[in-house]
Amino acid sequence: MSFSCSFFLNATLKLATPHLCPFSAKSISKKRLRFSSNATSLELPLLPFNTNEVLVPSESKILHLYEARYLALLEESLLRKKLFVHVVLDPIAISESAAEASFAARYGCLVLIENFLYLQLERLDVGALVTIRGVGRVKIISFVQADPYLKGEVMPMQDRNLYSSSDMNSKVLAVKEAVYSLNNLEMKLKAPKEAVLQTRILNSLLWADKEPSLDCEEAFIPSLPERVSFAAFQPVSGATQSELLKLQREKVTAMDLRDTKRRLNHSLQFLNDNISLVAAKLAIQSLEIQ
DSSP: OOOEEEOOSTTTEEEEEBBBBOOHHHHHOOOOOOTTTTTTEEEEEEEEOTTTTOOTOEEEEEEEEEHHHHHHHHHHHHHHHTTEEEEEEEEESSSSSSSEEEEEEEEEEEEEEEEEEEEEEEEEEEEEEEEEEEEEEEEEEEEEEEESSSSEEEEEEOOOOOOHHHHHHHHHHHHHHHHHHHHHTTTSOOOOSSSSSSOHHHHHHHHHHHHOOOSSSSSSSOHHHHHHHTTTTTOOOOOOHHHHHHHHHHHOHHHOOOHHHHHHHHHHHHHHHHHHHHHHHHHHHHHHOO
């Protein structure tokens, strides 16, 4: 099944098209994930992507929606405080003889619609460009609707931390310093004249560093250290295909972790690796200029 929701990976708005994992309305109606009834929850539209398109908190993405069902999802999201859930669906075969596949929702990220623009395109009747921002991880309690688009009840998923503020603050500061160092190096790489003077990593950090203004319960908003711990997991300018694949694996690891300090340490290692990588690219670039 083709999924008519495309996103832009860079400032030039180059389009790429993800594919929706196969599922049926019957499998959705039977799927239930049980959690405490006392937990805070929200009923929101779910926008599904495949397993190599994990969205992490603090990350920004531009979607191109043009199918009627996804435009309807957008309309409902705007009525629900500009919120919906970016969810990754992982197909799981029921059995070798089964005629249909069921699925498990592995990763969900509550997103805020930061901006949207309806447009008329030559080859399409209607469409919308939607800028979204990952806010925090969520778990799906139940699927409540399959048509015309997915909808589910979700609850917040935050880290479990037992560390002192001073210990966490030192880790947060180290990650911030590494992000700025990487951003400074990226600015020196060859880029089109029209390229923005801010990398995606810095953009994520700047968002994470301030308290999000959202019209929802505080339980859905991660703490400052948790938000910062995700900011590093963005593509570096001029990243190769293998580097992007590595980034996807890092995102999955980051979403799985429930310990902020461990994720901050992981982020710092990832940032230092990218700093060395970009420094090497700059060295090669300087030799080419000579």
